[in-house]
Amino acid sequence: MSSIASNLARVQDRIAIAAEAAGRSPSDITLVGVTKYVGASETAELVRAGCTELGESRPQQLWEKAADEQLRSAAVRWHLIGHLQRNKVNRTLPLTALVHGVDSPRLLKAINTAAAGNPTPQQLLLEVNCSGDSEKHGFTPDALREFAPQLGDYQAVEICGLMTMASREGGEKSAREAFALLRDLQGELQPLVPDSVKLRELSMGMSGDFEAAIAEGATMVRVGSALWEGIRGG
Numbered sequence: 001m002s003s004i005a006s007n008l009a010r011v012q013d014r015i016a017i018a019a020e021a022a023g024r025s026p027s028d029i030t031l032v033g034v035t036k037y038v039g040a041s042e043t044a045e046l047v048r049a050g051c052t053e054l055g056e057s058r059p060q061q062l063w064e065k066a067a068d069e070q071l072r073s074a075a076v077r078w079h080l081i082g083h084l085q086r087n088k089v090n091r092t093l094p095l096t097a098l099v100h101g102v103d104s105p106r107l108l109k110a111i112n113t114a115a116a117g118n119p120t121p122q123q124l125l126l127e128v129n130c131s132g133d134s135e136k137h138g139f140t141p142d143a144l145r146e147f148a149p150q151l152g153d154y155q156a157v158e159i160c161g162l163m164t165m166a167s168r169e170g171g172e173k174s175a176r177e178a179f180a181l182l183r184d185l186q187g188e189l190q191p192l193v194p195d196s197v198k199l200r201e202l203s204m205g206m207s208g209d210f211e212a213a214i215a216e217g218a219t220m221v222r223v224g225s226a227l228w229e230g231i232r233g234g
């Protein structure tokens with residue numbers, strides 16, 4: 001087994017163990033393999049090892065990888081996990097299965113406009129700033145409570161759930177609190193949003209904290225570094 005394949009197997013095992021410990025099915029958790037640290041050939045090897053949900057945090061890097069001949073024909077679903085600038089929406093949407101970081105009404109509106117007329121709605125997640133860190137992107141929980149009734153106004157998108165990032169400095173306890181806050185917010189918002197909106201996904205957890213995120217209900221974990229340990233360029 002290549003080291004990329006064995007890293008992937010190890011991460012999948014850790015996901016399964018964390019899911020079972022939480023009384024959940026491992027199949028309810030999607031692993032998004034974050035490829036921002038490596039080039040197209042390592043990424044292609046990860047796909048061959050069985051990880052076809054891939055995440056990039058910068059739009060340009062997503063464009064480049066999605067167009068690379070080693071990846072173009074593979075059955076990859078791309079996730080944009082970082083910030084999306086409004087001037088990059090048009091070029092990014094056709095390549096992206098799920099936009100994780102929709103962090104303002106303005107961006108939501110821009111995506112909705114760009115997706116109008118598409119055969120299927122653009123899937124996206126609303127990013128929530130759960131740590132109260134003012135440097136971070138995302139809706140505050142209060143802003144989202146206020147905005148919730150309007151989420152049905154955007155007909156060309158499908159708002160699939162919520163996403164958050166724990167603060168880097170905060171350590172395990174604060175990460176777990178941020179994940180619990182996102183889960184509680186999901187439960188609180190669901191009755192406030194129109195019936196057409198189902199907030200079913202919780203995208204939370206990275207290499208250092210995905211087990212805690214799974215314990216708190218993550219349905220998607222975004223894992224980079226743990227997949228690239230010992231890999232050149234990783």
Ligand SMILES: *Cc1c(COP(=O)(O)O)cnc(C)c1O
Nearest residue numbers: 034057081206207222223224225
């Ligand atoms: C880079 C990144 C990840 C992956 O982080 P690792 O700690 O390398 O697993 C997850 N989510 C976002 C938004 C990122 O930018």
